[in-house]
Amino acid sequence: MRIAYLGPKGSFSHQVAKATFPQGNLYGYATITEVMKAYERKEVAYSIVPVENSIEGSVHETLDYLFHQASIHAVAELVQPIKQQLLATEKGKRIEKIFSHPQALAQGKRYVEQQYPQAQLEVTASTAYAARFVAEHPEQPYAAIAPRSAAKEYGLEIIGQDIQEMPENYTRFWILGESSPNLSLLAHEKKISLALTLPDNLPGALYKALSAFAWRGIDLTKIESRPLKTALGEYFFILDIHAEKEALIDFAIEELTTMGITYKILGNYEVYRIKEQ
Amino acid sequence: MRIAYLGPKGSFSHQVAKATFPQGNLYGYATITEVMKAYERKEVAYSIVPVENSIEGSVHETLDYLFHQASIHAVAELVQPIKQQLLATEKGKRIEKIFSHPQALAQGKRYVEQQYPQAQLEVTASTAYAARFVAEHPEQPYAAIAPRSAAKEYGLEIIGQDIQEMPENYTRFWILGESSPNLSLLAHEKKISLALTLPDNLPGALYKALSAFAWRGIDLTKIESRPLKTALGEYFFILDIHAEKEALIDFAIEELTTMGITYKILGNYEVYRIKEQ
Numbered sequence: 001m002r003i004a005y006l007g008p009k010g011s012f013s014h015q016v017a018k019a020t021f022p023q024g025n026l027y028g029y030a031t032i033t034e035v036m037k038a039y040e041r042k043e044v045a046y047s048i049v050p051v052e053n054s055i056e057g058s059v060h061e062t063l064d065y066l067f068h069q070a071s072i073h074a075v076a077e078l079v080q081p082i083k084q085q086l087l088a089t090e091k092g093k094r095i096e097k098i099f100s101h102p103q104a105l106a107q108g109k110r111y112v113e114q115q116y117p118q119a120q121l122e123v124t125a126s127t128a129y130a131a132r133f134v135a136e137h138p139e140q141p142y143a144a145i146a147p148r149s150a151a152k153e154y155g156l157e158i159i160g161q162d163i164q165e166m167p168e169n170y171t172r173f174w175i176l177g178e179s180s181p182n183l184s185l186l187a188h189e190k191k192i193s194l195a196l197t198l199p200d201n202l203p204g205a206l207y208k209a210l211s212a213f214a215w216r217g218i219d220l221t222k223i224e225s226r227p228l229k230t231a232l233g234e235y236f237f238i239l240d241i242h243a244e245k246e247a248l249i250d251f252a253i254e255e256l257t258t259m260g261i262t263y264k265i266l267g268n269y270e271v272y273r274i275k276e277q
Numbered sequence: 278m279r280i281a282y283l284g285p286k287g288s289f290s291h292q293v294a295k296a297t298f299p300q301g302n303l304y305g306y307a308t309i310t311e312v313m314k315a316y317e318r319k320e321v322a323y324s325i326v327p328v329e330n331s332i333e334g335s336v337h338e339t340l341d342y343l344f345h346q347a348s349i350h351a352v353a354e355l356v357q358p359i360k361q362q363l364l365a366t367e368k369g370k371r372i373e374k375i376f377s378h379p380q381a382l383a384q385g386k387r388y389v390e391q392q393y394p395q396a397q398l399e400v401t402a403s404t405a406y407a408a409r410f411v412a413e414h415p416e417q418p419y420a421a422i423a424p425r426s427a428a429k430e431y432g433l434e435i436i437g438q439d440i441q442e443m444p445e446n447y448t449r450f451w452i453l454g455e456s457s458p459n460l461s462l463l464a465h466e467k468k469i470s471l472a473l474t475l476p477d478n479l480p481g482a483l484y485k486a487l488s489a490f491a492w493r494g495i496d497l498t499k500i501e502s503r504p505l506k507t508a509l510g511e512y513f514f515i516l517d518i519h520a521e522k523e524a525l526i527d528f529a530i531e532e533l534t535t536m537g538i539t540y541k542i543l544g545n546y547e548v549y550r551i552k553e554q
Contacts, residue, residue, distance in 0.1 A: 052504075054504055054510075056504070057504050060334060125400075166506060170508075204491060207488070207491040210483070210487060223483065225501045227329075227331055227332060227334050233331075233498055
């Protein structure tokens with residue numbers, strides 16, 4: 001089975017793809033949008049994309065594309081722990097430059113300041129690119145902040161372990177596809193994600209939309225506004241709902257429609273936690 | 278009066294700083310966090326930071342810092358139209374590489390594909406950096422996507438005018454300071470921005486918080502969740518409120534407190550629109 005993920009090899013997305021589809025043929029794409037388009041073009045059976053990080057928040061490229069352009073759905077959610085490693089071609093090496101994605105550099109800042117106060121920080125497009133770049137320049141005094149799987153992928157040594165500042169760091173990934181995949185992981189909850197567009201931008205409309213869920217005792221786990229891209233101050237709203245009472249949710253959604261609120265289902269999925277690797 | 282903005286010169290922030298404080302001594306800082314720290318350290322009387330763009334959404338670096346670390350407030354809001362120009366050292370020049378911030382590259386993509394289909398796109402940290410870099414390499418076949426003010430600042434020619442895809446593109450900027458500055462602009466509304474932390478993450482709590490405003494007829498113009506950075510699924514909420522009925526807002530906030538909801542006032546400000554330059 002063909003699976004698309006955000007490459008290159010050794011990225012957190014790649015780690016999730018391997019944990020979820022150990023028998024799959026995995027194809028890395030350069031951007032999140034390309035990963036989603038791979039599924040739309042039927043190049044793959046499933047696409048895996050990041051949706052939210054516990055520190056950085058939502059991944060707008062994913063949510064905006066699903067709302068504005070795509071008619072594809074999340075059929076499973078994977079929660080991946082994020083642990084950053086400092087990688088180099090050999091242990092004990094002099095390090096003068098450290099490469100990584102800006103968020104990983106920020107997460108490893110305290111460790112780097114203590115251990116390599118003289119090192120220059122250099123931004124790359126992703127953590128896995130940084131690891132690949134360091135592996136390609138063994139003669140240089142370079143290191144990368146990247147996931148453990150990037151060390152294996154590019155033959156690098158872990159010279160600093162779990163260097164991220166925040167111990168609780170997780171990323172939610174969605175599997176986009178036709179129907180729920182058959183995973184050998186244990187699901188621990190079921191959720192539905194909706195995008196609502198209100199008939200006007202009165203606060204009353206949002207309040208009424210939330211009422212439809214609240215009085216039925218339906219738990220929302222997240223609410224977020226994103227710009228409609230029409231004018232400043234116009235938004236659509238992303239709601240994540242605990243899907244324990246599906247019949248009640250159907251009623252609530254029907255009620256929204258009669259109020260003139262339009263909705264798009266972004267996903268209906270089981271949530272799986274991936275163990276640390 | 279000393280004013281801090283997000284540099285370098287020629288950035289949209291610089292444009293806002295010049296329009297707002299035409300007599301001010303303007304100091305450009307390298308990052309949004311540095312701009313806010315300049316005010317905290319009393320290096321400046323006011324700091325100007327971007328908070329939200331009509332296409333990209335909230336500027337998380339600004340809002341997260343104000344919520345998590347700062348005890349400073351917005352005392353005015355400026356709304357700046359965002360128009361992107363294609364700049365080069367001379368008209369009619371061969372262009373092989375186009376530099377800009379990723380969002381500006383995305384906004385100018387259609388124009389570039391039509392006019393310069395062979396050009397390579399290169400990412401820079403900001404639009405103004407791109408303009409400065411192009412000005413520093415007049416012998417190279419380079420162009421930058423940047424604001425009009427960057428052309429003036431770095432002596433570049435506008436070779437493509439208003440090339441952004443979305444005609445309606447605005448950015449909200451906040452002026453952080455002790456008290457409302459005396460601006461020679463016309464205010465057109467008054468708003469209050471609050472950050473709420475709910476006693477637990479039950480949806481009921483958010484619904485009750487919104488109720489306190491809704492039944493008093495207080496208009497919310499925006500609601501957004503941001504990660505508390507504690508665990509996946511724990512958020513704080515940013516509410517923008519129309520501040521017409523300030524006494525009612527005081528009652529609503531008092532009611533929140535009795536419900537165990539804690540709040541932080543991020544700003545209490547008049548909103549000004551900056552004319553296109």
